[in-house]
Amino acid sequence: MGETMILDIKNLQSHFFTAKGEVPAVDGVSIQVPQGKIIGIVGESGCGKSMTAMSVMGLLRYPGRVVGGSIALAGRDITHLTPKELSLVRGNEISMIFQEPMTSLNPVYPVGKQVREAILLHQKLSKTEAKERVIDIFRAVGIPEPEKRYYSYPHQLSGGLRQRVMIGMAMVCHPKVMIADEPTTALDVTIEAQILQLMKKLCKEQGTSIILITHNMGVVAEVCDYVYVMYAGKVMEQAETFALFDHPSHPYTQGLLKSIPKLDEKAERLYTIEGVVPNLLHLPKGCSFCTRCDQAQERCFVQKPCLYEAADGHGVRCFQYESGGQLDE
């Protein structure tokens, strides 16, 4: 990819040091985010997609820790910043929205004040100016009667409106990158469609890059430009959205896509991926997907596959594509 990378994550490793052992929640993940694009990270629960985001934001808590790799934001390494330096970056150049808007807003402050706090922290503006900015951003994210809503408390807003407030808060300082962790999972479909459309619009108008974390293949297909499929802490496949849905190459991606019930066909039975996600403490020796894979060969059980280049810009972690070049170490 020849474009400039606004966020460049290289071989990121985040481990959790638990009483039962070291859990490799994020195990060598490399993600590149070009400017003004929407990048999707998709996977099932426990695959490490949220932990990747938390590591980037510097929000990993004990017993978790980033143990390797680098994160570069607009050319600057932010992996080893002090908490003070990090707080200047977080919310300003890179921001995050969470799944549950109710738990991520403070229930005892009006929402307008909470958004204003982000501005006052990062920019030299007076309180009145900041308030105007808040009302502007509320209007931009489609909150009706923004002057009135400025004084509303979170419990007085519906789920969709709360998520709009969160997006407003994340966007108010014009960050370079916004990470959205399952932003629409808690919302109804008609509201979900509104929020996705809003995020797409903001991405286009303000040139903000978005990392969208989701388990929903439909959401990915709808809004993302480039997709990373994660499984057990590793990227299994990465490709442009159209390439991924036209030629899903990793057996896991193929299985995921096949097991979603389709709207336009009537199937008697659904395709299933047998078994369950492996325990990260006891990963198979070879490929982490080998125990559930219907195309597994003998060597898949003993040797770990690398990310191979199946086509231009299309990486697959599977021996079937070994003839292509290697993309990671």
Added chain:
Amino acid sequence: MSDRERTADNGIQEKNRILLEARHLVKEFPAGGTRKNPQVVHAVTDVNLEIFEGETLALVGESGCGKSTLGRVLIRLLEPTAGEMLYQGKEIVGMKEKEFAALRREMQIIFQDPYASLNPRMSVREIIGEPLLTYGMKDKKEREMRVRELMQEVGIAQEFYNRYPHQFSGGQRQRIGIARAIALNPRLIICDEPVSALDVSIQSQVLNLLKDLQERYGLTYLFISHDLSVVKFIADRVCVMFLGSVCEIGDTDKLYEKPLHPYTHFLLSAIPKADPRLRNPDKELLSGEIPSPVNPPSGCRFHTRCPYAKDICSQKTPECKKVEGRQVFCHFPLD
């Protein structure tokens, strides 16, 4: 109208008999207010519904539309505020608990959250065995045999007989919940969002299991879900609800192909499709939010969000219209 005529009306083969029928069902919950001016949540308003034997009827709608409440009222886990319910032609509203107990074993429920619906202090043996014990299977040996048989049926390995819920994954727990529901050979099972808490790869396993069990035992499902692609896979007929009232009832294929109610249309078009070639940047979206069920809009409940609404929609509640064997509650059905 006899059973037969009514079924013919719905375009369903007439050999299908009505298992459960709801007439003008209403459920309200108190919601504070003052003594002089009490407020109520209108959770379910005047719902007429038939469930045929052996079919899967899906209840779909957004959160707060009353689908779960309706499911619970139908098996009398909640008492309706008004209305009648006929189970195999017999009135069950107001039936004495003693008399109803015999029917209760024919109606079971599977819950959404497999983490909250199993008692953490009971082992699999006790969880699946409890309904058997309640309904008189006192003999321990006999019960163990039946529990093991049920475990086999839903795909839980025999060695987990004495394990506790926390030792299982979400998908396996849901299987335990299913085993408990089918333990008494019920006729009707209410599936209240049984797969929405599960990952995609596990979701398809559980859906297949539900379908297999239905075939084997001739079960009737009332499948409550907000996920329209899951519904498309499993349901024979679909009932779309909005804010406590029914918008449209019809055969799954026909309803998906050509929705008659504007709400169904927008609901279907809002689903993110797993195919980037179907992207449509100018997609018409439903604006606004769901109104409060405490003060529902007058007339058609959907009129505040409906782009096609006319004056009459805010004044008069739409009556049931029959279009090509489907029921639609709209003054101006789409064509």
